[in-house]
Amino acid sequence: DIQMTQSPSSLSASVGDRVTITCRASQSISNYLNWYQQKPGKAPKLLIYAASNLLSGVPSRFSGSGSETDFALTISSLQPEDFATYYCQQSYSTPRVTFGQGTRLDIK
Amino acid sequence: QLQLQESGPGLVKPSETLSLTCTVSGGSISSSYYYWAWIRQPPGEGLEWLGGIYYTGSTYYNSSLKTRVTISVDTSKNFFSLNLNSVTAADTAVYYCARQGRGGPTNNRFDPWGRGTLVTVSS
Numbered sequence: 001d002i003q004m005t006q007s008p009s010s011l012s013a014s015v016g017d018r019v020t021i022t023c024r025a026s027q028s029i030s031n032y033l034n035w036y037q038q039k040p041g042k043a044p045k046l047l048i049y050a051a052s053n054l055l056s057g058v059p060s061r062f063s064g065s066g067s068e069t070d071f072a073l074t075i076s077s078l079q080p081e082d083f084a085t086y087y088c089q090q091s092y093s094t095p096r097v098t099f100g101q102g103t104r105l106d107i108k
Numbered sequence: 109q110l111q112l113q114e115s116g117p118g119l120v121k122p123s124e125t126l127s128l129t130c131t132v133s134g135g136s137i138s139s140s141y142y143y144w145a146w147i148r149q150p151p152g153e154g155l156e157w158l159g160g161i162y163y164t165g166s167t168y169y170n171s172s173l174k175t176r177v178t179i180s181v182d183t184s185k186n187f188f189s190l191n192l193n194s195v196t197a198a199d200t201a202v203y204y205c206a207r208q209g210r211g212g213p214t215n216n217r218f219d220p221w222g223r224g225t226l227v228t229v230s231s
Contacts, residue, residue, distance in 0.1 A: 001171070032213035036155075043204055043221035044155065050214045087155055091216035095143055095168045095208065099155040 002026055002090050006100035012108040017078045021103045023071045023088035032092040033071045035064055038102075039084045047086075048073065083107050110135040112205050112222035119228050120199075126192040126227055130205030138163040138183045143208040145218060146179060146190045148201040156201075160208050161188055195229045202226050 003026035013019050023033065031051035036044040046055050048064040051071060061076045075082055088100040116128035130144070137144060145160035159169035161179045169177050173192070181188040192199060202224040209215035 030213070032216070034217045036218075043206075043224050044218070045221070046217055046219040049217045055219070089155075089217070091213045094213045094216040095160055095210070096170070097157050097216065099157070101154045 001096075002029060002093055002098055004088055004090055004098050004100040006086075006088055006103045008103060009101065010104040010106065012106045013078055014108045015078050015080060019075050019078060019105065021073045021086050021105075023066075023073070023100050025069045025071075025090055025092075028068045029090045029092035031067050032090060032094075033064075033066065034089045034091060035073045036087045036089065037082075037084045038087065044087060078105075080107075110207065110220055112207065112220060114203060114205050114222045114225040116225060116227070118226060119230065120195055121231050122196055122229055123194055126190070126195050126199060126203075126229070128190045128203055128205075128225065128227070129187050130189070130222060131187045132207075133186070137181065137186045137188065141210055141215075143168070143210050144179075144181065144188045145206050145208040147204045147206060147218065147221075148199075149204070149224075150198075150201040153201075158190065158192075162210070197229050200227065200229045 005024045033051045035048040038044040052064045063074045065072050085102045085104045087102050111133045113131045120126045143160040146158040161167045161181050178191040204224045206218040206221040209217050
């Protein structure tokens, strides 16, 4: 199975900060990488698919990059509603998938 | 728009079978573009894909749970179901159903999700 490792596991930041979360795959997955946002008590929501494509309606302060084994989710200017947990998910081994362990983003 | 809703018992005894249903509304489950998936999240932990099903009945399971998981579909009533047998406390989790894109890795993403249902395994 393809293992996905996110870093950091948790992160504290302030409104207006630029933050980057990384996700590393245990083997090359091309650009088959999705990002989700989960707020407490809620289901995850898809933000970015195929590494860098924003889902319609997702604010442009979110961006994704990377290919092969190394990927990043960047929030250019944190807003209060962005404090959440973020997960990456590889889709290379479709339909079977694996998720990263999550990165919790807290208010500093 | 498409909505998914999980339903089923919130408490299951150890060694018994966990059974959940996901009702799909606002769209047909008989679409060639999608699988229908189950994902779970133990309290305070991350996400684990359990498996999925195509409307024809073809199934795909997480290899770590393959012997205990069964997913089925009822296209006439637009729902799909999860059975997980021989449960233990480690199966306590929020269980989500979700639509999973089909047609190659670029489409293989989960959107939308149900709200989730907490299932506790305890005597």
